[in-house]
Amino acid sequence: MPELVLPMLFAEHVARTPTAPAVIFEGVTLTYAELDRRANRLARHLVALGAGPERSVAVALPRSLYLVEAVLAVLKAGAAYLPLGPENPPSRTIRMLSDARPTMVLTLGRAAARFPQGVPPLVLLDDPGTAADVSALPGGELTDIDRGGALTSLGAATVIFTSGSTGAPKAVVNSHGGLVNRILWMQSAFGLTGQDRVLHKTPIGFDVSLWELLWPLSAGATMVVAAPGGHKDPRYLVRLIREERVTTAHFVPSMLRVFLEEPTVREARGLRRVVCSGEALTPTLRTRFRSVLGVPLFNLYGPTEAAIDVTWWNCTEQQDPATVPIGRPIWNTRVHVLNQELQPVAVGESGELFLSGLGLARGYVGRAGLTAERFLPDPYGPAGGRMYRTGDLARWRPDGALEYLGRIDQQVKIRGFRIELGEIEAALGLCAGVRAGAVAVVEKAGERQLVACVVADGGSRLSPAALRAELALKLPDYMVPVSYTFVGQLPVNRNGKLDREGLAALIG
Template sequence: MSTIDYTTQRIDYVRRASDLATPSGLDDRDSRLFRRFGWGPARTVPRVGIHEMIERHAAVRPSVTAAQHGGERISYGELERRADRLAARLIQGGVSPGDRVALVVRRGIPMLVGILAILKTGAAYVPQDAKMVRNPALRHILATANCTIVLTQSDAPVELPPGVIGIDIDRDGEAADVPVPRIAHDPARACYVLFTSGTTGTPNGVAVTHANLANLLLTEPGDLGIRPGTTVGQILNIAFDMAAWEILGCLSHGGTLLIRGHDIAATARRVNVLIATPTILSRIDPEACEGIRTVAVAGEPCPSALADRWAERAAFYNGCGPTETTIVNTMQRHHPGVRLTIGKPTPNNTVYLLDEHRNPCPIGAVGEMWAGGDGVSAGYLANPGLNAERYAPDPFLGGGRTMFRTRDLGRWTLDGELEHLGRTDDQVKVRGFRVELDAVSAVLESVPGCVRAATVKLDDRTLAAFVQPSGVDPELARKAVAEALPYYCVPESIHLMEALPLTDRGKIDKARLLRLARLGREATA
């Protein structure tokens, strides 16, 4: 087992005020608030590999259950032994520190063995769900990440391109126990590489380091209070970055991971901590989940009514942040009846609201969120053009630091919390006017009985909306939008659905809704 180096250093992101760039165009008051609101608290973080945290729990509490899936369970000690055997096979196969190893598996305990084994070699894991990934996308991912070795499973075979070696993860038990050479830990080394969908439909690989991840998982509130004895649900697709929050967030703190089967709600009823998208959470009854103590949502806007409902029973966190800033870089502990926001920057992170010229916006004005600090990843793999578009030198932190353009719109409240106002790529023109689709959906979600809503643009003059569940009064919904927003924001049609369709990452599938809306229009034409 690796020895953990708990040496910590004061991060350099908090610098003397005299060293910071002065925000241009702001008066003295807004300049002070720009820094007070935009800088998360400074915290020291252990310079430790996430896998080393798991190894420590295996050494101290080897008999404690690390994970359960169906009728199968694995202890921390057995997880460590199986991962060591598989890591030895990977090293014998030529895997070296800094490499990337694809993990194309179905959900289950072998998935955890594969993650830990890859990390033990000093490589980064590139996760994909074997049941969902398509061959063209997989070929692109393997080529972009330069993966020459793929961990697979015999009962979930995938088609590998020539020159790529597949290793059956289920055969790790056949190998003899071989000591794994100690790999010197480097916090700047990638922990995982996730592929975002991208606006063009071509997946973009983002490498997230151990330091990036430790900054969220090993500080409050991102640790979600997980400790030995805490049961955490694993319900999300492993190709989605929030699954790393579930898996590594649980195991790095010695909790027990409950890996779901087909029924997400059944898993939710048995856990203490649940991480989900709002759309997935909207399908779970909080009154049936007596054991849940903490809920965290991110990935898409959360309806206030949904947040209120869960916050009455558990500590409810609303977060925001793209993959490129390591899962979430803002969080808020929400209380029922209080205005829902995405909170404040998490420790060692910064958020700036900037205009189109990258100048700070006055407090209370709408701007685009740029993220800085220790959560910002190094950039996209093999895509210098997109890196130049989305990453830029951070003029506020300086010191060679980088900031990331999130494409989220927001504004600061007077008490220093961020209101999320949709995305720049969710703004459309209708009848010549700019419309924020998420703003229309938020009004619909305020209608009695509405749990989730989504709005799509049909053409330059028309919007269509979908609401969940099917019992919502469509006339009342249309009236609510007409009273709250300008006439051009009122949907031409409101479609009732018992449940909105999901993408493979648990978000509302707006592309599918647009197709349904167009089919509906053609049917009534």
């Protein structure tokens, strides 16, 4: 029996429901059979140009039918999919190309000027010559002979860049086996059917976009592709969800907050489930979501180094007004909360989160030293196993669920006290009249001080004195911010996550 790899998940539904709608974009619908033929032809073209197993192909395309076809074609060709977000500045793109060394870049003619000429070669999908060459090729499924090598569960499926602590991006290689496990777990947990429609709106540089692209096509559902830039426009998203009958959508909590503030949001009544990940989901936002939409909400957690997500939590379970857990492990995943000596901590104690299991990435491209530093031998699993050091702080609850406490690199020292900024932010989010809040450290007159940036809830009138008084009831005095800046919304980065550099500049 052949190994289970990502193209096989899609092929199953091509055979079972060839005329079912696979993807919808701006009024154009492709069936499973049509999308399959187009992706197979493009895959053959990529193989002829040098794509194949253990080689990567960069994809620099806006959300479109081109993008969906390209992702499938790269995987069918046996190569690893390397997304390059169109929003990346040219200098970052050049650095990523230099590090990952893809065999080619798939893009459109209008974007060609963003890339260095010649290396790697550009394939312009909207070029008439390219289109003619691709359309002349057979549309049947590729074999390992066509690909020039075997497609295996251990083979490289994706190369995703993630931010580095030094400011330089680093490329993470994930395997087919890890991603198949992730996709099949998600289908088991949520059970998409042919009646479901999944919204694809996440920028391709963010690993969540992978399951938005692959999960519906692996489950016989329909993918609804948002227009480029549409992920930033809540009114557009409501209209798209309503008109295309979207049932499933993902939001980073920062964007979910903005979406819920859209006056027309209750028109998104076709939603059956919403998934959150990417940053901490606050109790306040969870409560707001329930009052506005009232459909199941799920909180997922995971780093790029572990095939997108590793834990999940149904937000209707065991409601705690003070926290939203990140939950329990998905299939074939083990989670450890360890102290500095790599020993398990007691329930309720904080420690660093370590991950092991099938979803772990193979490592970082060209960064053997960093791979060895972050992927350690696993003393708690089978011989030869590895565990990934996340740099995240967590603790076990008595019921066996995990709580996320923030980043270790967000741990600061004020007057000798160790402080987790995430703990202060959680308490701030529970204050009356606060819709969102973030905390940073600034230096004034040589002294380090905690300062807060606050978004008020609706017409609430907040005062620094009232916030200090309320936080003093929840936190020791050394954890209460000394100053408060009130803003309309918190700054976010390209992926919709809290922009901590922008936050420091806003407060400073």
